[in-house]
Amino acid sequence: GAVVSQHPSWVICKSGTSVKIECRSLDFQATTMFWYRQFPKQSLMLMATSNEGSKATYEQGVEKDKFLINHASLTLSTLTVTSAHPEDSSFYICSARDGVAYGELFFGEGSRLTVL
């Protein structure tokens, strides 16, 4: 099946710094990618929809300037957490849609962010 890879899988940073998380579709072209946030023992909450070559669409309540999303190519989307604070510590998961396999979404392994 299709593979989506996230990097890094775990990152620790100091408060006030910025962190970039990458999401790559390895064997298909993803015109649309999605970014989710998951707190411990909770469900996945959609943060934004990332479309190749255009601005991301953010869900209500998600700060655009805080969580910068770039989808510069059909195989790569990045999420940058700017000026990170401890409350941004969470598990971030991306998923990608294969335009050929209609309705099928593939998930990355997730990235755990810890802000000290």
Add this chain to the structure above:
Amino acid sequence: AQTVTQSQPEMSVQEAETVTLSCTYDTSENNYYLFWYKQPPSRQMILVIRQEAYKQQNATENRFSVNFQKAAKSFSLKISDSQLGDTAMYFCAFMKRQGAQKLVFGQGTRLTINP
């Protein structure tokens, strides 16, 4: 807006038993997909089974089957002959067929299979 509700936060059964996880949803859409995803301790989301709303036949994947009741907006997952490897969080999810294809997840059910 669509909502997905899983009313069982935790469930526990013995190995080889059959277990059913409940899911209800609310939508005004007529064309949509429903999914069950498994999230083991590794946190990797794994698709268990998918149902297309226009199909009346319940989806089946080996030991996993669903009971899709469109009128009642119910979508339960049955796991037969449960195995230790089935221990995980299970999320029910909804996706409109048209548009951005965003997944809306339920709260999850933590399933433990005991030896």
